[in-house]
Amino acid sequence: MKIERQSKILELIKQNDIETQSELLEKLNAEGFSATQATVSRDIKELRLVKIPGSNGAYKYACETVSEDESQSNSYLFSTAVTNIDYAHALVVIKTKVGMAQAVCAALDSTNRAGVIGTIAGDDTIFVATRSDSASAGLVSDLKKLISDKSISFS
Amino acid sequence: MKIERQSKILELIKQNDIETQSELLEKLNAEGFSATQATVSRDIKELRLVKIPGSNGAYKYACETVSEDESQSNSYLFSTAVTNIDYAHALVVIKTKVGMAQAVCAALDSTNRAGVIGTIAGDDTIFVATRSDSASAGLVSDLKKLISDKSISFS
DNA sequence: CATAGTTTTGAATCATTATACTATAGATTT
DNA sequence: AAATCTATAGTATAATGATTCAAAACTATG
Numbered sequence: 180m181k182i183e184r185q186s187k188i189l190e191l192i193k194q195n196d197i198e199t200q201s202e203l204l205e206k207l208n209a210e211g212f213s214a215t216q217a218t219v220s221r222d223i224k225e226l227r228l229v230k231i232p233g234s235n236g237a238y239k240y241a242c243e244t245v246s247e248d249e250s251q252s253n254s255y256l257f258s259t260a261v262t263n264i265d266y267a268h269a270l271v272v273i274k275t276k277v278g279m280a281q282a283v284c285a286a287l288d289s290t291n292r293a294g295v296i297g298t299i300a301g302d303d304t305i306f307v308a309t310r311s312d313s314a315s316a317g318l319v320s321d322l323k324k325l326i327s328d329k330s331i332s333f334s
Numbered sequence: 335m336k337i338e339r340q341s342k343i344l345e346l347i348k349q350n351d352i353e354t355q356s357e358l359l360e361k362l363n364a365e366g367f368s369a370t371q372a373t374v375s376r377d378i379k380e381l382r383l384v385k386i387p388g389s390n391g392a393y394k395y396a397c398e399t400v401s402e403d404e405s406q407s408n409s410y411l412f413s414t415a416v417t418n419i420d421y422a423h424a425l426v427v428i429k430t431k432v433g434m435a436q437a438v439c440a441a442l443d444s445t446n447r448a449g450v451i452g453t454i455a456g457d458d459t460i461f462v463a464t465r466s467d468s469a470s471a472g473l474v475s476d477l478k479k480l481i482s483d484k485s486i487s488f489s
Numbered sequence: 490c491a492t493a494g495t496t497t498t499g500a501a502t503c504a505t506t507a508t509a510c511t512a513t514a515g516a517t518t519t
Numbered sequence: 520a521a522a523t524c525t526a527t528a529g530t531a532t533a534a535t536g537a538t539t540c541a542a543a544a545c546t547a548t549g
Contacts, residue, residue, distance in 0.1 A: 199505065215529055220506055229384040285440040297415065298437045354535065370499050375537055
């Protein structure tokens with residue numbers, strides 16, 4: 180239950196501007212998840228989400244992400260070297276051009292991303308062990324965005 | 335006044351782990367700035383600081399876009415993955431958790447450390463060829479320091 | 490300098506979030 | 520199976536943070 184709920188939370192905060200935990204709770208309820216504010220608070224802590232002061236003067240919850248500088252240089256590396264990204268449960272698989280996996284993996288490691296337990300790189304493949312399905316989904320989503328946008332930010 | 339105070343706030347949250355606005359307020363007072371929690375709250379909003387759930391279970395204030403320097407992120411990787419370090423003459427042997435050796439080795443390579451001739455990683459073991467006994471000793475010492483100084487934090 | 494407008498601030502309060510405590514369900518051991 | 524442990528989640532409350540409102544401190548302009 181916890182995993183599904185946290186996964187849904189990630190989905191919700193990506194799709195909506197959510198200002199408070201109560202608001203998030205409402206949306207969770209609307210999706211059929213029953214929980215309390217206390218639980219949401221704990222989920223937020225585990226997911227390492229942050230409440231950021233938005234530009235419009237309001238607050239919203241967002242995923243913690245990599246810094247801008249890093250993401251720019253990493254973006255270049257990723258978009259030139261990565262050929263495919265997929266995942267199954269708590270394992271993300273990144274395919275790269277031959278010989279590039281080590282470099283990409285080091286870059287990925289340097290982001291010290293929450294939810295990532297460990298990585299191992301071969302020659303053209305990286306396995307990323309994550310803490311959960313939702314962590315995998317989040318990572319894949321962010322990486323794809325990084326590659327396509329060449330920029331990543333709080334969303 | 336506002337500018338100086340906000341500047342000091344940035345300085346304070348970079349140098350300290352500050353968990354609450356009250357705590358920040360105390361430090362501000364100690365620096366000769368008189369303000370109230372309300373003002374601090376507003377400053378935080380303007381500066382777009384975030385309260386992030388830290389890895390140690392505590393919260394802390396941090397800049398929205400955080401750049402962790404290389405040594406910090408490597409420190410994290412090393413401290414989570416490395417289980418033992420030893421050396422004999424010009425060979426350092428690093429034992430890691432299963433599957434982590436490649437990642438650790440890539441991180442180690444990325445430091446381009448002087449005195450290191452080459453590295454090779456298996457599944458849970460890394461061999462580091464160095465130029466001399468003393469190069470080995472230095473590397474081991476530095477790695478151990480990096481690991482013990484495992485405070486991984488946004489700064 | 491006087492006045493109007495703007496910005497900043499504090500006090501009090503309201504709103505939000507974190508956590509201590511407890512209960513329960515599932516797993517593990519004896 | 521009974522006993523013990525572990526993880527999860529709810530309740531109630533404490534802790535923390537945001538905001539309203541009014542006053543003070545600035546700024547600009549005639």
